[in-house]
Amino acid sequence: MNLRRSPRRRDVLAAGAATLALPTALSACGGGSASGSGGEIQFLLSGDANQGGGYQAMADRYAEETGVSVRIVDVPYEDLVTRLRSAAQADDLPALARASAVDPLWKDALLDLSDIATSYDVLPSLVVRNEDDEVRALPSDLTAVGLFLNESLFDQAGVTYPGAGDQPWTWDEFVAALRQVKAATGARYGMVMDASSHRLRSFLYQFGSQGVQQQPDGSWALDEAGADALEYFKSLNDDDVMPKSVWVSGDDPSALFKSGQVAAYYSGVWQVTDFAANITDFEWTTALMPAQPTRATNIGTNWIVAFDGSGVEQEALDFLDWLYTPENYAELSRISGFLPAEEGVDVEYTSNEEAFAMFNAEIAASDPIAGDQATSALEMSYRDIIIDSDPLKEETLKYVAGEQDLQTTVTNIGELTTAGYGA
């Protein structure tokens, strides 16, 4: 299913890692005595130090309260999957991990976390049960797509924008506003959007699409509203409202926005801390995303999993139970700037409170489709199906670049997704 992708080095590596993992997949799940010396709980994750060190702080606190040591192992995000696969193969899985996806390779080595999911109000929309009615992965925190504005440019142009409690604008109104800002301030572009299918999905949802979904005959297809949205998206990529270079040639949208030359940035909550620290030349703010007519973000999450065979299974579960108590969970969210994946948790953010409030408002007002990508990927993993290509993004990219027309794009997205899922 990688046929249509240029063979980038990382893919080759991933493929290599995947093949090396397969032959011994079964032996890996047999459980072993590895991991953890002297009852230490190993917790493999990525980006904790980058996000304020919340997990490390909680681990320290847990050690203080209970004397049980939790060791945070922070590995590069891109390689977490590879790391877990080689650990599974070497029978050295950690006790806990926070992974972006549940890998069919080790999904059978997971402990049931239902008790924690039900004891605390973990967001029901993100609690996915497998066929044995077990919850094998808990959402760790939420990420959501949202809209950032260059407030200085908007103010200079005298253009207003909707805040958290207001009526959202439509895409047509939003684009008109961008053109107005551009004309009045001489900004180079109206907006940029990350070249990511995650962002593109919420864009599709906002046009009333349900994204790429399974059809009654078992195949996968993009609906008509999605096709219309793609057409709209292409019209935005005209090097006036949006620079083509971001989607077509990998230009960095975050850098463009930070340069102060772009009025709006369609990205996600993870930018908040970075912008707060590293934008000093202008004022930035968040605004409601456009709805045409649907209000939708796209929710992402990482999954907390506990592995069987670590030798410290009960200790690991105890730690998770402690971590998900509302009080501790709020503390974790505060330190790391997370949007909570647990209901009724009141997080007192130390900074950028307004921005976080905006994202929470977007999530609350969002169409339920917003959680679809995260949960359906997990459901698929439970059924041993994993798609390692990204037809929605790859095909849209070709469409934006002018290599193929809309009809071909929509057809290819459907066919490649169907092939990818082996349906």
Place this chain on the structure above:
Amino acid sequence: MAQSLSSTVVLWVLAALFIFPVLWLVLSSLKPGGELFRYPLTILPDTWTFDGYARAWERVDFALYFRNTAVVATVTTVLTVLVSAATGYALAKYRARWLSVLFMCILATTMLPTEVILSPTFVVIRDLGLYDQLAGIIIPSILTATGVFMFRQFFRTVPDELIEAARIDGARELSIFFRIMLPLAKPIAITLAIFSFQWRWNDYIWPLLVLGDPDKFTLQVALRSLIGAENIDWTVLLPASVISILPLLALFLVTQRYILSSDLNSGLKD
């Protein structure tokens, strides 16, 4: 005169082109976060700050990772040079049909990218109990076809008479190798050592696969952890990258006369 002047100019331009990205990296690492993507870009920081260096030093346990990487790079390099020299010598000076077959086999390994032999190597390392050991990243890296080839080509230029004379004087094979051949091959040994050290210093994918314990991570694995899921903390990554370059830079300064020495046959004048 005019010709030498123009070639000097060309060389200076080339040198400037090469130094520019490095200079850009160093200067950017001294900028505060708000200036990194400022439009229009400035070469020199408006505000010079070492804040990023302080934060990078705090975030990354450089002492630990430098030590791990240095151990791996040094041990591998010493072994690589010894093994390559011995193999190259044998392939150049001993006559046996199977030796040339072996040589072809060794050369053929250059056709296989590391990624392709990743999985078999991993299985071997795991079954040897070397998973999560520094030895697990040292041992597979020792034999390089390039090194063997360099030594073989060099030893072929050494006259056989030298060996015959030594044999007549009663020297044993091992002492011929260690006392005559290895000293002769010093320029090759140093060149290979520099390359090998640099390869191992920059190694990424293999240490990532084999090492599980963060206390054993090498510098490159640790550095990449600075790149987040969706965005990159440039204000820490840039200074950290500069710091990671320093040991190699120091190595270069110490050994540059060997690197720059074009006369690789210096030991063979007579």
